[in-house]
Amino acid sequence: SQQGEEDPQALSIQEGENATMNCSYKTSINNLQWYRQNSGRGLVHLILIRSNEREKHSGRLRVTLDTSKKSSSLLITASRAADTASYFCATDANDYKLSFGAGTTVTVRA
Amino acid sequence: DTAVSQTPKYLVTQMGNDKSIKCEQNLGHDTMYWYKQDSKKFLKIMFSYNNKELIINETVPNRFSPKSPDKAHLNLHINSLELGDSAVYFCASSRPEGRGDTQYFGPGTRLTVL
Numbered sequence: 001s002q003q004g005e006e007d008p009q010a011l012s013i014q015e016g017e018n019a020t021m022n023c024s025y026k027t028s029i030n031n032l033q034w035y036r037q038n039s040g041r042g043l044v045h046l047i048l049i050r051s052n053e054r055e056k057h058s059g060r061l062r063v064t065l066d067t068s069k070k071s072s073s074l075l076i077t078a079s080r081a082a083d084t085a086s087y088f089c090a091t092d093a094n095d096y097k098l099s100f101g102a103g104t105t106v107t108v109r110a
Numbered sequence: 111d112t113a114v115s116q117t118p119k120y121l122v123t124q125m126g127n128d129k130s131i132k133c134e135q136n137l138g139h140d141t142m143y144w145y146k147q148d149s150k151k152f153l154k155i156m157f158s159y160n161n162k163e164l165i166i167n168e169t170v171p172n173r174f175s176p177k178s179p180d181k182a183h184l185n186l187h188i189n190s191l192e193l194g195d196s197a198v199y200f201c202a203s204s205r206p207e208g209r210g211d212t213q214y215f216g217p218g219t220r221l222t223v224l
Contacts, residue, residue, distance in 0.1 A: 043213075
């Protein structure tokens with residue numbers, strides 16, 4: 001069954017603006033990961049945050065995790081046209097499976 | 111160098127045919143996966159192998175059969191293809207520990223069943 005759900009489904013922003021998307025999940029997790037998928041390509045791992053972490057940064061990416069609310073957010077700062085992609089959260093519930101949501105489609109306008 | 115590769119990239123075939131998709135990884139990973147991504151971009155795990163042993167077998171029709179000849183390869187064979195099998199199929203791999211670790215995805219195989 002689908003574990004993570006991203007919100008919003010789609011997001012359109014101007015270049016230079018920040019983009020924020022959220023992920024909610026249902027069961028306890030070991031970690032939560034964010035992936036990016038460019039059109040017609042495979043998924044690329046962006047960042048992994050463990051259940052005992054609250055915030056993590058990687059370049060222009062900032063991820064937060066609130067295990068009490070079972071939610072995470074991904075912030076992309078100073079967006080660029082190259083950030084146009086779909087973004088997926090994936091949760092690990094202590095087995096070999098990652099459960100993915102349906103993604104947030106981000107369009108960055110020049 | 112391509113880390114996870116899949117062939118073919120596109121596959122168009124008639125209903126009822128049998129087809130295979132191949133996947134190879136050169137990352138030295140022990141765990142490999144097959145995912146199906148539908149038209150709404152929802153990504154669903156189908157199978158996973160760890161060191162050639164099947165460890166995840168989701169509710170998938172038995173027309174789908176994975177085969178892992180060695181830990182660097184995981185192929186997917188599909189018998190009696192149906193219209194509903196049309197999707198993008200992704201192969202992925204992860205480190206030896208496998209559990210909940212970062213997964214590395216191939217470029218996908220877009221299967222269209224006519």
